[in-house]
Amino acid sequence: MKNYWFLIKELSITDFKLRYNNSILGYLWSLLNPLLMFMLLYVVFSLIIRFDNIEYYQLYLLLGIILWTYFVEATTNGMTSMQYKSSLISKINFPKWIILVASNLTSLLSLILNLVVLVIFIIIAGIKPSWNLFFFAIFMLQLLLMALGVSFFLGAFYLKFRDIKHIWEVLLQIGFWATPIIYPVASIPAYLKDIIFLNPLANIITNSRNVIIYNVGFSPIETLITTIVIIIILVISILIFNKRSLRFAEEL
Amino acid sequence: MNKSMIEIRNVKKRFVIPHEKTDSLKVTLINLFRRKTFETFYAVDDISFEIKEGEFVGIIGRNGSGKSTLLKLLAGIYHPDSGEINIKGDISPFLELGVGFNGELSGRDNVYLYGAVLGLTKKEIDDKLKDILEFSELERFIDQKLKNYSSGMQVRLAFSVAIQSYAPIFLVDEALAVGDIKFQDKCYEVFRRFKKQGKTIILVSHDYNVMKQFCDKGILLENGKVIGQGKINTVVDKYLAMIKNEEKSGR
Numbered sequence: 340m341k342n343y344w345f346l347i348k349e350l351s352i353t354d355f356k357l358r359y360n361n362s363i364l365g366y367l368w369s370l371l372n373p374l375l376m377f378m379l380l381y382v383v384f385s386l387i388i389r390f391d392n393i394e395y396y397q398l399y400l401l402l403g404i405i406l407w408t409y410f411v412e413a414t415t416n417g418m419t420s421m422q423y424k425s426s427l428i429s430k431i432n433f434p435k436w437i438i439l440v441a442s443n444l445t446s447l448l449s450l451i452l453n454l455v456v457l458v459i460f461i462i463i464a465g466i467k468p469s470w471n472l473f474f475f476a477i478f479m480l481q482l483l484l485m486a487l488g489v490s491f492f493l494g495a496f497y498l499k500f501r502d503i504k505h506i507w508e509v510l511l512q513i514g515f516w517a518t519p520i521i522y523p524v525a526s527i528p529a530y531l532k533d534i535i536f537l538n539p540l541a542n543i544i545t546n547s548r549n550v551i552i553y554n555v556g557f558s559p560i561e562t563l564i565t566t567i568v569i570i571i572i573l574v575i576s577i578l579i580f581n582k583r584s585l586r587f588a589e590e591l
Numbered sequence: 592m593n594k595s596m597i598e599i600r601n602v603k604k605r606f607v608i609p610h611e612k613t614d615s616l617k618v619t620l621i622n623l624f625r626r627k628t629f630e631t632f633y634a635v636d637d638i639s640f641e642i643k644e645g646e647f648v649g650i651i652g653r654n655g656s657g658k659s660t661l662l663k664l665l666a667g668i669y670h671p672d673s674g675e676i677n678i679k680g681d682i683s684p685f686l687e688l689g690v691g692f693n694g695e696l697s698g699r700d701n702v703y704l705y706g707a708v709l710g711l712t713k714k715e716i717d718d719k720l721k722d723i724l725e726f727s728e729l730e731r732f733i734d735q736k737l738k739n740y741s742s743g744m745q746v747r748l749a750f751s752v753a754i755q756s757y758a759p760i761f762l763v764d765e766a767l768a769v770g771d772i773k774f775q776d777k778c779y780e781v782f783r784r785f786k787k788q789g790k791t792i793i794l795v796s797h798d799y800n801v802m803k804q805f806c807d808k809g810i811l812l813e814n815g816k817v818i819g820q821g822k823i824n825t826v827v828d829k830y831l832a833m834i835k836n837e838e839k840s841g842r
Contacts, residue, residue, distance in 0.1 A: 427690055431666070431668070502617065
């Protein structure tokens with residue numbers, strides 16, 4: 340097990356180093372992407388279309404974008420990671436989940452950098468830290484496990500059916516608008532609310548905002564249910580992945 | 592009597608070769624309504640053998656006879672369709688030197704990456720780094736990017752890392768010796784040492800002189816089946832005679 344951990348670490352740190360290799364701004368790019376997206380949306384939705392009923396809208400938006408960006412990056416890169424490491428899979432036998440977990444960890448490094456930026460914005464906005472902040476760890480864990488589960492599911496089929504990549508891109512586009520990232524939760528019509536909050540990401544993002552920005556609590560029972568759903572997704576995905584991974588070397 | 596390290600019984604590996612490779616959902620969906628056209632063939636067809644601890648075994652056969660598939664089955668990269676493979680102890684696969692090497696990283700970073708891929712821990716690599724550098728004779732270049740190495744230097748570095756494995760079983764595909772003649776001698780020296788240490792080594796090669804020199808035992812493959820095994824000299828001679836006969840009969 341300790342050998343696996345070293346391999347995971349080597350693979351993920353190497354990928355992170357290589358991602359911004361030969362670029363002048365280097366690691367800054369992992370911050371610039373979500374920040375530019377944030378600026379664009381902030382200009383549109385604070386100057387052109389206004390959500391007046393929402394306090395700290397810039398933080399609301401930034402946190403949503405950062406968490407959503409992680410989900411997009413982790414699942415997209417996780418799904419295709421086996422293809423990029425095909426030389427390893429076809430020449431050496433080791434558990435394939437290592438490649439996928441390493442890929443998710445690379446995305447996690449970007450997320451951590453982005454959260455540092457978020458903290459700076461929060462301090463500038465003058466929000467006082469509260470004990471509620473500790474619950475953020477729960478929602479982060481939910482996000483990581485959710486992204487991991489979806490990555491395992493997509494990765495299990497990606498080598499055989501490369502179309503999944505394009506299907507997933509479309510689904511992510513839909514997901515971006517179906518998740519309360521740019522619009523306020525309060526503006527969702529009541530009949531849609533239940534459907535939208537079936538999506539674990541809607542829960543994760545909303546709860547994260549509540550504990551970080553608004554210092555309000557969350558529903559423990561709903562959080563427990565979300566966690567159970569996420570764990571079920573993860574376990575099923577891992578089972579499918581492990582079964583299919585026996586054939587990966589032939590499907591490359 | 593030495594204990595058995597590798598035991599394989601009635602192992603079969605079948606490959607399905609579709610006439611048009613279906614790697615997209617669309618093609619698969621269309622094919623649902625069409626008669627599928629594909630061929631199946633057994634790359635490894637009902638092979639059984641046993642390899643004992645400390646044996647140096649050469650696998651011989653022409654291209655496409657199933658040697659590489661057999662090695663990949665032993666390495667656990669492929670899974671057999673039927674039959675049993677029992678292996679006692681870790682395997683260090685030498686199927687390709689420098690798996691995972693990345694040209695944008697320094698030689699040193701690549702040593703750690705490749706070591707991790709081969710199952711070494713950070714501490715083990717730390718401890719062996721000096722040996723690796725010394726053996727590869729690349730101390731001077733170790734902090735340069737790998738892409739600036741010549742291909743000979745790259746395999747030297749890879750070989751130097753790969754031989755550090757603690758595994759008792761080595762699978763070697765055509766890479767018993769790399770680099771220039773001087774370095775090749777060092778490589779052979781390593782395998783002589785491995786033999787003395789009682790490691791079990793399985794070699795696939797077309798260099799029959801090297802095989803006769805190192806191997807104790809040979810296994811001859813043809814069309815995925817074992818058609819001869821025993822003393823290496825006998826098996827190599829049988830193979831060479833087989834090829835010669837075919838040439839004579841004007842194949």
